[in-house]
Amino acid sequence: MNKIINIAVVGLGQVGNYLLNELNTKKKEIELKTGKKIKIVAVSARNINKKRQFKVDKKLFYKNPLDILKKHQVDILFEAIGQSDGVSKKIVETALKNGTHVVTPNKALISKHGNDLSKLAEKNNVNLEFEASVAGGIPVLRAIKEGLATNKISKVYGILNGTSNYILSEMENSNKNFPDVLKKAQQLGYAEPGNPKLDLNGFDAFAKVRILSALAFNSKISKHKCLMEGIEKIELKDIKIANQLDLRVKLLGISELKNNQLFETVHPCLVSKKSYIGNVNGVMNAVIIEGKPVGESVLQGEGAGPGPTSSALLSDLLSILRGNIKKPLGVSVSKLKSLKPYNVNNYVNSLYLRFEVKDKSGVLSQITNRLAKYKISIKRIIQTPDKKNDKATIVIISHKTSELNCNNCLSIFKNNKNILKTPTLIRLLG
Amino acid sequence: MNKIINIAVVGLGQVGNYLLNELNTKKKEIELKTGKKIKIVAVSARNINKKRQFKVDKKLFYKNPLDILKKHQVDILFEAIGQSDGVSKKIVETALKNGTHVVTPNKALISKHGNDLSKLAEKNNVNLEFEASVAGGIPVLRAIKEGLATNKISKVYGILNGTSNYILSEMENSNKNFPDVLKKAQQLGYAEPGNPKLDLNGFDAFAKVRILSALAFNSKISKHKCLMEGIEKIELKDIKIANQLDLRVKLLGISELKNNQLFETVHPCLVSKKSYIGNVNGVMNAVIIEGKPVGESVLQGEGAGPGPTSSALLSDLLSILRGNIKKPLGVSVSKLKSLKPYNVNNYVNSLYLRFEVKDKSGVLSQITNRLAKYKISIKRIIQTPDKKNDKATIVIISHKTSELNCNNCLSIFKNNKNILKTPTLIRLLG
Numbered sequence: 028m029n030k031i032i033n034i035a036v037v038g039l040g041q042v043g044n045y046l047l048n049e050l051n052t053k054k055k056e057i058e059l060k061t062g063k064k065i066k067i068v069a070v071s072a073r074n075i076n077k078k079r080q081f082k083v084d085k086k087l088f089y090k091n092p093l094d095i096l097k098k099h100q101v102d103i104l105f106e107a108i109g110q111s112d113g114v115s116k117k118i119v120e121t122a123l124k125n126g127t128h129v130v131t132p133n134k135a136l137i138s139k140h141g142n143d144l145s146k147l148a149e150k151n152n153v154n155l156e157f158e159a160s161v162a163g164g165i166p167v168l169r170a171i172k173e174g175l176a177t178n179k180i181s182k183v184y185g186i187l188n189g190t191s192n193y194i195l196s197e198m199e200n201s202n203k204n205f206p207d208v209l210k211k212a213q214q215l216g217y218a219e220p221g222n223p224k225l226d227l228n229g230f231d232a233f234a235k236v237r238i239l240s241a242l243a244f245n246s247k248i249s250k251h252k253c254l255m256e257g258i259e260k261i262e263l264k265d266i267k268i269a270n271q272l273d274l275r276v277k278l279l280g281i282s283e284l285k286n287n288q289l290f291e292t293v294h295p296c297l298v299s300k301k302s303y304i305g306n307v308n309g310v311m312n313a314v315i316i317e318g319k320p321v322g323e324s325v326l327q328g329e330g331a332g333p334g335p336t337s338s339a340l341l342s343d344l345l346s347i348l349r350g351n352i353k354k355p356l357g358v359s360v361s362k363l364k365s366l367k368p369y370n371v372n373n374y375v376n377s378l379y380l381r382f383e384v385k386d387k388s389g390v391l392s393q394i395t396n397r398l399a400k401y402k403i404s405i406k407r408i409i410q411t412p413d414k415k416n417d418k419a420t421i422v423i424i425s426h427k428t429s430e431l432n433c434n435n436c437l438s439i440f441k442n443n444k445n446i447l448k449t450p451t452l453i454r455l456l457g
Numbered sequence: 458m459n460k461i462i463n464i465a466v467v468g469l470g471q472v473g474n475y476l477l478n479e480l481n482t483k484k485k486e487i488e489l490k491t492g493k494k495i496k497i498v499a500v501s502a503r504n505i506n507k508k509r510q511f512k513v514d515k516k517l518f519y520k521n522p523l524d525i526l527k528k529h530q531v532d533i534l535f536e537a538i539g540q541s542d543g544v545s546k547k548i549v550e551t552a553l554k555n556g557t558h559v560v561t562p563n564k565a566l567i568s569k570h571g572n573d574l575s576k577l578a579e580k581n582n583v584n585l586e587f588e589a590s591v592a593g594g595i596p597v598l599r600a601i602k603e604g605l606a607t608n609k610i611s612k613v614y615g616i617l618n619g620t621s622n623y624i625l626s627e628m629e630n631s632n633k634n635f636p637d638v639l640k641k642a643q644q645l646g647y648a649e650p651g652n653p654k655l656d657l658n659g660f661d662a663f664a665k666v667r668i669l670s671a672l673a674f675n676s677k678i679s680k681h682k683c684l685m686e687g688i689e690k691i692e693l694k695d696i697k698i699a700n701q702l703d704l705r706v707k708l709l710g711i712s713e714l715k716n717n718q719l720f721e722t723v724h725p726c727l728v729s730k731k732s733y734i735g736n737v738n739g740v741m742n743a744v745i746i747e748g749k750p751v752g753e754s755v756l757q758g759e760g761a762g763p764g765p766t767s768s769a770l771l772s773d774l775l776s777i778l779r780g781n782i783k784k785p786l787g788v789s790v791s792k793l794k795s796l797k798p799y800n801v802n803n804y805v806n807s808l809y810l811r812f813e814v815k816d817k818s819g820v821l822s823q824i825t826n827r828l829a830k831y832k833i834s835i836k837r838i839i840q841t842p843d844k845k846n847d848k849a850t851i852v853i854i855s856h857k858t859s860e861l862n863c864n865n866c867l868s869i870f871k872n873n874k875n876i877l878k879t880p881t882l883i884r885l886l887g
Contacts, residue, residue: 059792060787060788170596173775176772177479178768306736320763324594327754338748358490
């Protein structure tokens with residue numbers, strides 16, 4: 028690498044714009060730490076005139092990001108457009124083939140095309156770095172690839188979506204229901220104003236789980252169909268009942284080796300209010316890694332926002348400037364394992380089931396009979412009448428049972444007219 | 458570096474012995490991740506015949522570690538003897554001068570001679586790695602040097618001594634006093650059987666604070682005289698009273714920039730039982746880093762023991778094998794700042810003061826008058842009589858006051874015959 032490093036930033040949304048400012052203001056520090064001078068040679072965004080927090084030098088501006096690679100010798104490209112395919116994929120591929128290092132926070136791209144892109148980076152002997160794609164400012168990928176390298180990791184799990192965690196915390200704190208809190212989250216910039224779906228349905232957390240799995244288990248990024256649920260069905264009612272039980276609802280992402288098979292999932296969980304994970308609130312993320320011989324490691328930090336994301340992007344930049352050419356997935360793609368998927372039917376949990384029913388005699392016994400038939404034994408029942416509306420809420424906490432039993436059992440309730448809506452299911456952790 | 462890497466391990470205590478076994482059993486994985494084959498060419502310890510958990514090949518054995526470097530071309534040396542000077546310093550210096558990379562968990566050596574040794578490593582273009590010297594298996598040094606590089610860090614603090622944290626937790630759990638719990642800690646291998654002093658008087662945590670400061674603030678490892686207190690004076694009584702106040706005693710190490718001056722300290726702290734740090738119990742360590750733009754980052758894990766330590770030592774090995782020659786202190790020693798020390802007299806805290814007094818009228822007013830004279834205002838008083846012995850315990854929680862006021866005030870109580878022993882002082886966090 029020459030002493031002056033040409034940098035391009037494509038995508039000038041909140042993250043890209045903040046990053047650009049950091050690059051401009053920290054040139055000296057970067058030189059101190061790496062001996063390299065950086066120079067921003069080009070930027071790109073859909074709209075040059077959009078109002079942005081930090082000014083952008085219009086002379087560097089390109090409408091089409093692909094033109095940048097044609098006109099400049101770019102050493103390092105930051106991709107902050109954020110698509111899983113389209114121009115994001117195109118420019119990253121083109122850059123890698125050109126011998127340009129790539130840094131990106133784009134979890135959608137990496138979780139979908141990470142195997143192929145890593146191969147391309149290896150072939151061209153350049154870096155493809157994506158620390159910012161998982162858990163924002165927490166250097167968790169580097170911790171797994173480097174700090175905990177050679178540990179035998181058996182499980183990685185945690186709170187991986189700041190938007191969902193903020194909404195769940197805020198519902199509890201403000202006693203407001205989901206749509207109101209979502210609106211507030213959007214106003215504060217914690218949730219996408221247009222389409223927050225990918226945060227709320229578990230997709231975003233799932234993309235992160237897939238990336239964590241690959242690094243933790245030295246396996247290819249999986250394409251398995253998995254159990255994925257978001258927080259959309261969680262009502263204020265559930266949060267209040269959980270509170271009475273000294274529990275809290277958290278959206279967890281889990282990646283685990285079970286009998287050498289890969290189990291990946293994202294779903295809401297009830298966790299103890301006294302547990303560590305039960306106290307990671309607001310936009311915080313936390314990742315827990317179980318490994319041997321290190322034991323349990325916990326990493327917590329702000330999981331989203333332009334500041335933490337830029338922190339991770341710059342750490343990748345410094346890694347490249349220090350000359351660390353590394354396999355993007357820790358091990359050469361050709362040597363990564365292809366893990367078989369664990370059968371989700373065998374996933375075992377205690378369950379929280381909330382039924383909204385007609386308040387008439389025999390309904391509870393219909394439910395409990397059904398559960399008994401599927402060998403789902405009951406630990407606790409809380410029935411709350413709603414006399415005015417002739418309704419009742421029945422919450423059942425079960426002993427441990429498998430997903431198969433649970434699905435079979437629940438499917439039958441659909442046809443029961445005394446049960447007014449699809450029961451709400453939340454799994455209990457541990 | 459050649460494809461076969463010659464390794465020597467000097468010091469075969471619990472850590473060195475465990476490390477040796479990990480190196481032997483993980484050769485394949487190391488080759489997979491780095492493309493390098495490692496070969497252990499020599500080991501050294503005082504006593505070849507000592508009973509060890511894992512067998513040592515006697516053919517590799519040297520009594521004098523310095524002979525190893527004369528007889529072998531060693532690429533990477535692990536120093537696990539653990540002295541701050543003496544043979545530890547000698548062999549590390551010799552190795553670095555020979556062009557041999559060095560990996561060590563030796564915080565005493567690094568905190569005392571880290572500046573000079575880093576300079577030597579830079580001059581000879583080799584690595585000096587010491588991830589294992591701070592917080593055991595938690596990759597905190599790498600997080601600061603790499604994962605959070607370019608953040609402006611203002612404070613690093615946490616629980617840095619597993620022995621002290623275990624003893625404090627166990628006193629609370631078992632309701633036993635300090636000497637009994639220390640004995641148990643020694644039996645379990647959490648405290649040195651011979652001389653546990655360096656863990657208990659804050660020295661060990663302080664060495665770690667000095668290393669953290671240097672990396673966090675891009676400054677030389679300091680030699681300032683600082684406020685250092687261990688847990689030796691904490692009695693079961695204090696732990697019980699704290700409990701009533703919903704507080705918990707924790708030994709904290711703190712490194713902070715105050716007005717661009719360096720403030721480093723280790724002392725017991727009263728923290729809320731509901732806080733994160735108040736729930737890091739047993740042998741766990743936790744480090745909290747406050748930086749911009751990343752926000753607050755937390756790293757938690759097992760802070761001691763051969764397993765976690767070996768995890769960190771191997772992560773350093775892999776870093777070297779991947780070809781990452783880095784400045785040991787993140788920045789070239791010649792460019793590190795020399796920070797002036799913050800005047801500890803200006804350190805401000807709420808105080809917990811426990812007085813053991815004669816149970817006679819006027820004693821409380823003597824104490825409160827004295828406090829008033831030094832402008833230490835009182836938030837809370839708890840007086841517990843011990844009628845049988847004509848004594849009483851007075852606990853005072855003060856509003857915030859400076860160390861200067863506190864020291865001046867407390868020094869006077871020494872001559873008060875109604876006060877039966879030196880008052881116990883514990884600072885409150887925040």
